Amino acid sequence: MVETCKACFNPISNVASQDRIIKWNNNNHSSIILNVDGNRLDSLIRVRFGGVSRNNDGNYLSGFSGYIHNSSDILQVELLSIYQDLLLAKTLDINSPSGVTFYLSGPFVS
Incomplete structure (x- = not known):
């Protein structure tokens, strides 16, 4: 099993690796963008959540995180x-719903 895990993170390939540039994508919105996510580990009875807000230039404004035990x-x-x-x-004094864009992503089960 250890070898299987190592193989997942150290792929052997003849293809040269390429650098990928990852950047903030505001999708041309001129608003504050709030990203949220929640997750759960199967081994723990605790779920975690967090979020971050950025302006349309991708600059960090504020964030939060927490968990729900049991x-x-x-x-x-x-x-x-x-x-x-x-x-x-609300604490950032954003009163207009049009000034906020939510991006929700994650695995969806039908």
């Missing part, structure tokens, strides 16, 4: 992260 409900943590982000928007 819970494994991923929907609860995703909704709580959205709620916390709305509170963050």
Whole structure:
């Protein structure tokens, strides 16, 4: 099993590796962008969440993180992260819903 894990992180390939530039993408919005996420580890009965707000230039404005102990409900943590982000928007004095853009991403199960 150890060799399988090592093989996942050290792929042997004849193809030369390429550098990838990863940058903030505001999708041409001129607003404050709030990103949120929640996650759960199967081995722990605790879900975590966090979020970050950036301006349209990608500069960090504010962020938050937290956890819910004795819970494994991923929907609860995703909704709580959205709620916390709305509170963050309020503290940043963002009053107009059009001034905030939410990006929600993650695995979806049908």
